Amino acid sequence: MTTLRPTFALMAAAAIAGAHLGAAQPPPPPPGVPQTALQAAPIDLTGQWVAIVNEDWRWRMVTPPKGDVASVPLNDEGRRVAEQWNPTTDGACEAYGAAALLRMPTRLRIRWQGDERLVLETDAGRQTRSLEFGTVSPPAQRSLQGHSVAKWVNPPPPPGGPGLVGSAGGTRRAGGYLEVKTTQLTPGWLRRNGVPYSEDAVVTEYFARFQAPNGDEWLMVTTIVDDVRYLTQRFITSSHFRREGEGGRWNPRDCGAAS
Amino acid sequence: MNRPRIALAALAAFLTCVAAPAAAQLNLVGYWNPLFHEDVDERIPGPSIGDYMGLPITDAARLRAEAWDASLLSMPEHQCKPHPSTYGFRGVGVLRIWEDRDEDTQQLIKIHTHIAWQEQHREIWMDGRPHPPEYALHTWQGFSTGAWEGDVLVVKTTHLKAGWMRRNGLPLSDRATMTDRFHRYGDVMTHVMIVEDPVYLTEPLVKTNGFLLSPNGSMTPYPCDPVVEVVRDPGFVPHYLPGQNPFLAEFGEAHHLPPEATRGGAATALPEFAEKLR
Numbered sequence: 001m002t003t004l005r006p007t008f009a010l011m012a013a014a015a016i017a018g019a020h021l022g023a024a025q026p027p028p029p030p031p032g033v034p035q036t037a038l039q040a041a042p043i044d045l046t047g048q049w050v051a052i053v054n055e056d057w058r059w060r061m062v063t064p065p066k067g068d069v070a071s072v073p074l075n076d077e078g079r080r081v082a083e084q085w086n087p088t089t090d091g092a093c094e095a096y097g098a099a100a101l102l103r104m105p106t107r108l109r110i111r112w113q114g115d116e117r118l119v120l121e122t123d124a125g126r127q128t129r130s131l132e133f134g135t136v137s138p139p140a141q142r143s144l145q146g147h148s149v150a151k152w153v154n155p156p157p158p159p160g161g162p163g164l165v166g167s168a169g170g171t172r173r174a175g176g177y178l179e180v181k182t183t184q185l186t187p188g189w190l191r192r193n194g195v196p197y198s199e200d201a202v203v204t205e206y207f208a209r210f211q212a213p214n215g216d217e218w219l220m221v222t223t224i225v226d227d228v229r230y231l232t233q234r235f236i237t238s239s240h241f242r243r244e245g246e247g248g249r250w251n252p253r254d255c256g257a258a259s
Numbered sequence: 260m261n262r263p264r265i266a267l268a269a270l271a272a273f274l275t276c277v278a279a280p281a282a283a284q285l286n287l288v289g290y291w292n293p294l295f296h297e298d299v300d301e302r303i304p305g306p307s308i309g310d311y312m313g314l315p316i317t318d319a320a321r322l323r324a325e326a327w328d329a330s331l332l333s334m335p336e337h338q339c340k341p342h343p344s345t346y347g348f349r350g351v352g353v354l355r356i357w358e359d360r361d362e363d364t365q366q367l368i369k370i371h372t373h374i375a376w377q378e379q380h381r382e383i384w385m386d387g388r389p390h391p392p393e394y395a396l397h398t399w400q401g402f403s404t405g406a407w408e409g410d411v412l413v414v415k416t417t418h419l420k421a422g423w424m425r426r427n428g429l430p431l432s433d434r435a436t437m438t439d440r441f442h443r444y445g446d447v448m449t450h451v452m453i454v455e456d457p458v459y460l461t462e463p464l465v466k467t468n469g470f471l472l473s474p475n476g477s478m479t480p481y482p483c484d485p486v487v488e489v490v491r492d493p494g495f496v497p498h499y500l501p502g503q504n505p506f507l508a509e510f511g512e513a514h515h516l517p518p519e520a521t522r523g524g525a526a527t528a529l530p531e532f533a534e535k536l537r
Contacts, residue, residue: 175409
């Protein structure tokens with residue numbers, strides 16, 4: 001038994017230390033003062049970003065031919081609707097709905113409007129999305145950009161101490177992302193050639209930010225489209241944007257015509 | 260408590276604290292199926308000859324690609340090549356991820372990634388070791404070290420063999436390095452590759468790849484034995500001399516795309532390039 005005692009002491013010490021580390025949490029906000037979404041942001045998404053289109057180039061930078069639905073998991077009804085697309089409607093606003101807007105060759109401007117709303121604008125198609133953090137009732141009318149509910153997802157507290165990165169609000173824990181769920185959509189197109197999504201579609205997006213070794217800042221958006229009417233499974237893509245400095249190009253083009 | 264016991268307890272607490280910073284913030288372990296909702300032409304049947312759209316390639320990369328002949332892949336020396344880690348996550352094949360942990364401390368030592376096709380096995384060291392000196396062996400998967408950045412695994416890879424960025428002859432040099440990031444959102448994982456190459460890229464190449472968790476996933480072995488598929492003269496290597504590749508224009512013609520688009524370059528990835536095409 002004597003020989004077991006040091007081992008027991010080791011296990012007990014390790015367990016105590018592990019429990020302490022596992023219980024580590026960031027300090028809570030002062031009582032009675034809830035954080036706003038702006039204050040709680042683990043990452044800073046604001047600024048101007050440019051899409052770098054090196055994936056799906058042939059389906060994003062130019063309008064693909066009618067019926068080219070490659071890699072979109074359409075069901076029979078979805079393919080039937082895609083075949084009805086009229087090429088003279090190329091550039092129509094249906095191509096700029098929330099389910100596909102960030103696949104466009106576009107620049108984004110993201111800014112806070114108050115403490116509980118992020119506004120995302122595109123120059124391609126001149127669209128504006130409102131990402132609502134607070135309790136905002138869904139609008140009565142469906143729309144191209146729908147109703148977007150946003151929430152921050154924080155990284156778990158690091159056991160070895162806070163990893164800190166710079167952001168607009170000062171220093172924060174490294175990591176974290178924005179989750180956005182969009183409903184109340186009007187029907188639109190997943191691609192410029194009329195590949196459809198329906199008003200039943202639910203769009204879930206994850207916005208993450210990272211720095212490349214050369215110092216460039218990147219925004220990555222993973223987009224998941226659920227649409228039982230036209231899709232056989234979730235349609236999952238990811239789009240990346242590079243941060244631009246002040247005075248970056250901004251060329252608003254309306255949708256509704258070839259744009 | 261006598262002194263040895265105090266010392267042991269203190270040592271245990273110290274070891275636990277030392278081990279903690281390497282502890283995973285997120286669990287990536289499991290089988291992951293690649294999603295082909297993007298770049299399906301490139302990733303399933305394979306890219307067309309002469310399609311470099313959106314890629315920030317140098318003139319030297321374009322020249323090498325134009326000399327490439329797909330018959331090269333029928334040579335015994337090339338039949339069993341795995342993808343380098345700078346391409347493998349875009350290829351076909353199930354991805355399996357698992358961990359090596361120290362049995363006593365449970366400290367994370369290493370994360371393995373294994374992609375079925377040609378058995379691309381990568382080791383990502385999580386124990387804080389440095390990369391080897393520049394003269395150390397270069398391999399298909401390279402030497403990788405990882406760290407958690409919040410809930411994201413960030414990996415740095417050096418010591419790569421000369422490989423490729425696209426399977427139509429677009430090369431990467433043995434000076435290429437990669438930073439890749441594993442972002443998990445429930446059963447979806449987005450893998451980001453940031454490849455830098457002073458020889459064949461004018462700026463970092465950023466690509467993203469989607470994976471879906473497969474709870475009942477499995478993986479089969481992928482043995483490869485090279486054989487002589489085509490009898491050739493000794494020393495002959497399939498290739499095209501500059502200006503003599505007859506297939507370079509086919510892709511652009513088939514899709515009504517001008518040569519300034521298909522020949523690639525950093526500018527072809529920007530929105531203003533799309534405006535020029537309309």
